[in-house]
Amino acid sequence: MYFGVDYYPEHWPEERWETDAQMMQAAHFNVVRIAEFAWAKLEPAEGHFDFDWLDRAIEVLNRHGLKVIIGTPTATPPKWLIDKHPDILPRDPDGHVRGFGSRCHYCATNEAYHWYTDIIVGQLARRYGQHPGVIGWQIDNEFGCHSTVRCYCDSCQRAFRRWLQRKYGTLDVLNKTWGTIFWSQTYTDWDQVIIPRKTVAEHNPSLLLDFYRFASDMKVQYQRRQIEILRRHTTNQFITHNLMGLFPEIDYYELGADLDFVSWDNYPRLLGSPDRARLAMTHDLIRSIRRRNFWVMEEQSGPSGWGIVQSTPRPGEVRLWTYQAVSRGADGIVYFRWRTCRFGTEQFWHGVINHDGLPRRRYEEVQRTGSELKRLAPLLEGTVVKNEVAFLYPYDQLWALDIQPNNPRLNYTDVVKEYYTCLHERNIGVDFVNHDDDLSQYKLLIAPLVYMVYPDLAARLARFVQDGGVLITTFRSGVKDWNNIATDKPLPGELAYLLGIEISDYDSFYGDKVGVRLELNGELSEGSADTWCDVITPQSAKRLAAYTSEYYSHEAAVTENRVGKGRAIYIGTRLDSNLRSKLIDYALLEAGVAKGLLAHSGIEVAIREKDSMKLIFLINHTDQKQTAALPGRYSSLLSNRSIAGEIELEPYGVEVLKEAELF
Amino acid sequence: MYFGVDYYPEHWPEERWETDAQMMQAAHFNVVRIAEFAWAKLEPAEGHFDFDWLDRAIEVLNRHGLKVIIGTPTATPPKWLIDKHPDILPRDPDGHVRGFGSRCHYCATNEAYHWYTDIIVGQLARRYGQHPGVIGWQIDNEFGCHSTVRCYCDSCQRAFRRWLQRKYGTLDVLNKTWGTIFWSQTYTDWDQVIIPRKTVAEHNPSLLLDFYRFASDMKVQYQRRQIEILRRHTTNQFITHNLMGLFPEIDYYELGADLDFVSWDNYPRLLGSPDRARLAMTHDLIRSIRRRNFWVMEEQSGPSGWGIVQSTPRPGEVRLWTYQAVSRGADGIVYFRWRTCRFGTEQFWHGVINHDGLPRRRYEEVQRTGSELKRLAPLLEGTVVKNEVAFLYPYDQLWALDIQPNNPRLNYTDVVKEYYTCLHERNIGVDFVNHDDDLSQYKLLIAPLVYMVYPDLAARLARFVQDGGVLITTFRSGVKDWNNIATDKPLPGELAYLLGIEISDYDSFYGDKVGVRLELNGELSEGSADTWCDVITPQSAKRLAAYTSEYYSHEAAVTENRVGKGRAIYIGTRLDSNLRSKLIDYALLEAGVAKGLLAHSGIEVAIREKDSMKLIFLINHTDQKQTAALPGRYSSLLSNRSIAGEIELEPYGVEVLKEAELF
Amino acid sequence: MYFGVDYYPEHWPEERWETDAQMMQAAHFNVVRIAEFAWAKLEPAEGHFDFDWLDRAIEVLNRHGLKVIIGTPTATPPKWLIDKHPDILPRDPDGHVRGFGSRCHYCATNEAYHWYTDIIVGQLARRYGQHPGVIGWQIDNEFGCHSTVRCYCDSCQRAFRRWLQRKYGTLDVLNKTWGTIFWSQTYTDWDQVIIPRKTVAEHNPSLLLDFYRFASDMKVQYQRRQIEILRRHTTNQFITHNLMGLFPEIDYYELGADLDFVSWDNYPRLLGSPDRARLAMTHDLIRSIRRRNFWVMEEQSGPSGWGIVQSTPRPGEVRLWTYQAVSRGADGIVYFRWRTCRFGTEQFWHGVINHDGLPRRRYEEVQRTGSELKRLAPLLEGTVVKNEVAFLYPYDQLWALDIQPNNPRLNYTDVVKEYYTCLHERNIGVDFVNHDDDLSQYKLLIAPLVYMVYPDLAARLARFVQDGGVLITTFRSGVKDWNNIATDKPLPGELAYLLGIEISDYDSFYGDKVGVRLELNGELSEGSADTWCDVITPQSAKRLAAYTSEYYSHEAAVTENRVGKGRAIYIGTRLDSNLRSKLIDYALLEAGVAKGLLAHSGIEVAIREKDSMKLIFLINHTDQKQTAALPGRYSSLLSNRSIAGEIELEPYGVEVLKEAELF
């Protein structure tokens, strides 16, 4: 278990380093990330490198038991480089240069930038690639931050054409695939092909989807460029990148594939009051990217803020967020940042300690957490998270529905989260899977809005059901092919056979609510829905729910089709939470998924396991005490006592249990 | 009667064309519009033309009884042309190019674009100008769509100077007319004159008005260029353009003047729930553009939408909208579009049939409507709409009040619509007239916000009243001359004599409501008003209403002046709907306007007539049954039965009556 | 006492000038401002000057007893100049030119513009610098109007570098002062330093603060350039500039320092219903700029408006606003404008008379006011405003908190105004002081949000308290040094000793309300606060209030520290108005500030005095009568009667009293 902090020694007088390292050690830290924005200090003029200060910083840290992760500093090219190659700067769709003065001011396709990237990363790799006190590398920082994935410069224009040429081979194929016959957009020369800069109305949705894919791929390739250099020069050092949770602009499955493991930056109070289900979902997604344990490379340890300061973490919250991360698979926790910086844009992005450098309540909380985790570490070693339920969550769907939301109230991730929340309330763990992932380990697959489908995906879903799985899918599924072209088959297109239905009509819904009556195992529930209403004609499927208002009153709204050993449920509208909940209970039962511990108790439960041992994490996200009845006898790993029956958690309290060994 | 559909054969495999044509024929269609966006297919490279596919498409359609209207494809210049002449692209006021990637990406003043326009239109005209299966032409598509009327490119800069030179002759006249002495904006050379690009604060309002006029004129001239080519090469083929209803940026009187008749594109569910009065008003305005019957060139037949899908037409609505159009003077109905396109920006702009190409409920409704209209067609032949009431609605006023709304709540068309709605509720038909139109056929002229007045306009209004007409006008009348310069006479300026009043003070009103007491024929009504309060000193006029609050309490708010055989009513504030309604009833009575059939019944009534025959259209826009008592005996042309007394209309129901012939 | 009007003779036929001058004279005007936007008429082509019309206009005015103030016309460079030197045009952060077509279309750092400025101002100065009918000059017009202080052109880029070079001497100092080590922004050449154009995220806050200062300074220097020319050529003529009240982008202390006195433009109905406290505060700030009496150079006399017309002044309001200005130190009142202009952007910015040129109610009200002031003038002569309370209000603080508001609800001037309003309700006059002003004349200093502190400022505040003053300051004080760098001391940093506290924790507050209990002299008050909560550990200070909710319940929220003969009160949160009010009463009592006359009566009172004579102005800002009990016997200077006991003011009524002379 790694436990540490992000540190910028270059921001502080060198005579302070020793004090900082002592205080870190006292907080039980064993790892520090450094150097990620220090290019101007490492290479103050072209070809002049200064690593001495970094050597000294690493030495001080190592001396206090702190291993080091080096961040490559490519998120902040220095001014001398920008002035020499101003084309490195990215551009917005209007053609404006996004200039020097903050960070991420580079275009990932720029060839000059590749040249200078190779040099600085190569220098770092050669100097620290064998350093015993350096355990790993973080590439760049938060790829795509500040909307920098999609750039509209001339270099990207050219790169996009090359990317398309590789993908489509001939212009004829591209024209056909994109439907450029529409509005006379046919291209007759590769040099005619555009990137979606400002135009009069809206761009071709197939072009947009490819541009989104291209832009994501450019970040993946830019990361790969750095990884290749690092692999060449390093030994026994891991390579990771700090992802941004639910950031929607990069395909994290692809970005993660090249890394040893992924890490992410977790700021629960950045968007207001923390949303526990969203936090849990993000941890679960991040773990699913590589289907293995991960790190939190920046864990919030103080109020965040640039010009605006966010609310400060309540006493107990930093510890709680740490446990939540660990409970869902984090093997490393690195707090951001050590000491709040006195200058620059992030002046109010607070760290473990304030500008004044004194240990106060947040330092003490971190210190306590470190002490606890040190004790837990041997047990955590080798434990993983295992689940029976998965969500289908490909970035391609997200992008297609971002380009065409279909209804103003529709957002892909929001819908996924509605279903996720049902599972989270039941303390049933879930994984996320990509469109081409293996599904065989799951009993229930929830796949909202399978908007685009290609034949192999349809076949994989069918096989999953035939083999006994339960599939839940929804309205706006099977609408498109994988190039964002509408199917010419009756909806749900490629999924029609599996779902046993035909969508005979649909209504993008703008009213307040449409009535829905659900019938499950003979039990009737009245409720409502909104956003979208498919009017379903069941073929082989049976009806589970019908509308009770609008001109499609009495028509089917939800259906279930038995195929092979499994079932495929189609939900043709956006059900209210009560109906959605009932359907999920029904599906869990049908799928034979194990019940979650302390379901609906107000206490979040997550489990890490190894062989037969289960570590059960109980988390109270509220500022009120929570109590619940445990079904068995457990030992508490935090208080070293045995617990059975009622358990009580303090406000923002945490408990880690192990099933009592009977024999 | 023409009844048809918009079709893009180039979007579908050629082997499907036959099926499409058969299905169209089965829907009783007799006309199809094609080719409007097909430039890239018609001229795939400069000077290389391919009309064979179009020949074949026309042949298939003709063979199934479908006549063809060809749209000139100039709304979508192909990429090879844009790349050769990038200056064709329009610019926004900030100087940004509005690039390739959607449609309407051309500047109407660009000379290269004129050259290529002449070629493609000339080629089409020569090939199809004598084709017996081609009955007419649509120029371009929806001129000005996506805010493309006003362009800020260098070509427009030069064209504006030429246009002003023609209008003003000398710079001295321009400087004086615009008042450029204000803020030192005097021009001393024609090359100094600007177009209103981004500036520090707001532009000169007289310059803006001329720029609006210029930009509108550029579209008119660009259309005329195409019309002249078509006239040269065609015989017995009409020329039209599809207008955009209440689109405010082009003077439709001028655009329509060069056409054989105007048509328009009607999407009642594009802006949410259909607004029946707005729809009726739009039909009436469009009919008034040329004072003759018109077409709907694109009639909504499915949910519209690009990235966002709008709500689907309720069963019965497509038929209802068709009858509403016919009832107000449409002689051609063309549904947009045949089959929902599988690709491109308009992927979710649904047609009569969906992506899957199968006939479903909307096809059936269209088919039923076609069958009915086929029976009605002989009776409709030659019938027109005749009215006793007119609205003054010049685009110049609209533009001047768009440039300076005077009060944040003030919008010219909204105020016109408030008065229009009074007439619509009474089922009294109205026309719209331009500032220089003949008024002699009308009994009542409603002229809200005659903001700008020139002496001849004042004289024409005075003559109208003197000859016995009743004129209603409002606050903010007579404020300006026709160049947007404030009068130096006491308000209402040029209209003071006709109205018999002086505005001694005014208050742009920001409160909630000001009280108003109206007295008509001895009957008192208390109510309120807002937006603007003129404090009126009646001269020869008598007071009809006074304020009852604010510092101008007890001052006159509404007056009436008898001039010659008529009356001129001035409404100095924005009355609430009840007071406005009472005033309208009063004015209708004074003017001797015939009462509308089934007034206030909830059923919309409109009449087409020829000689003594009247076809009476009854329309129920609601999803509830409506009943009303008919004052006589009628024959139903839809059900072929005789009707007297109570009539009942189904939800979204329609009836067409003829007065029973007594002899 | 000067009483006059702004006049644009060039907007009207010369034959009208005589009538205008007669009407002005009849309104008791004795001064007229002219020529401020007339560059194009004064210099119609480069080097060709036409002053004849101006000579004639001045002659007509002088002949009617009207002295003249000439405005230099540099806010409106003519088109011939812009076309010759297009680089004069300013640019926005995106790089867009802000073009010709309104006003203020120049960059104050442009050297070509300096050249032409020198010429036109020099010509005017030489011609009118000794003219007996010209009493003074106004430089330019409302510097910075329409966000033109901060320009992003290349000239400004260069000028900023020069300005920084002068300020910092070496790049090392700049790099250290700005903290450019953050995000690798270190500059290694002066030509690398940027202005804050569009970038990817947010700029360095220290750079931004310097850019704000630089931009303000450029206006100050541009004004100084004109002043130097005028001083060279004029005798016995004053120089002023018309400020924009609470305009936040120029340091008015610096702009005012070069002027004989400042004036400002007062439009109470521009932002909706007039806010009396805001108006009073603005007068007080303007008077404090130079610590002497001032002018209102543009006093609202009719509804203002460009495209949108604002509500018209209620009868009595123009007179009331005039008296309010005089009561707080105005020695000149100039109404804007004489006659409403018939053309141009300000067509609806109404003057004393309307477009029609007739005297109506607002003319009559101005005339009455002029007649009254004529009588009062001898008494007003030499009277000034003297106060015991001051507010610390440096523009540097305003800018730093504009760059980083810390909390979305936080606005520097709003917080100052909350405290100002407490004093205003008590009719206690206040001054505003800059960070380096002498404080010795005050008993109470209210200094909200002393965000940035330098050692001398801390020392000056300490001395003020030690010498017996009472200081009130608040949360977010002592946070930064004067370069916008966070202190590394425990908060409140440099002020910790004076305040006797340490801020051990803080919470940028997003909830609804936090509870606060205040205890003053044993009296408990329960209330609330929001926006920010400092958790205070009192050292030498005693606690005046504590929180009653949140995790910092029971912690100190307000403290008081006795230092020397005085007290320093720290308010760690944003109190509700009741608690704030109680604290102010407590502080006023401690400081021994004299009670205000008719406090909390609804009548505004302000006093001008000379030797022992006090002129007491009573103002009723409401549309209701107001009565109050006077504590003594007074003579009314408006009605020439003696008044004691109850006094009644009409709606929008005014009274001027003198203490009755007992001996």
Ligand SMILES: [Zn+2]
């Ligand atoms: Zn790029």
Ligand SMILES: [Zn+2]
């Ligand atoms: Zn143009």
Ligand SMILES: [Zn+2]
């Ligand atoms: Zn500039």
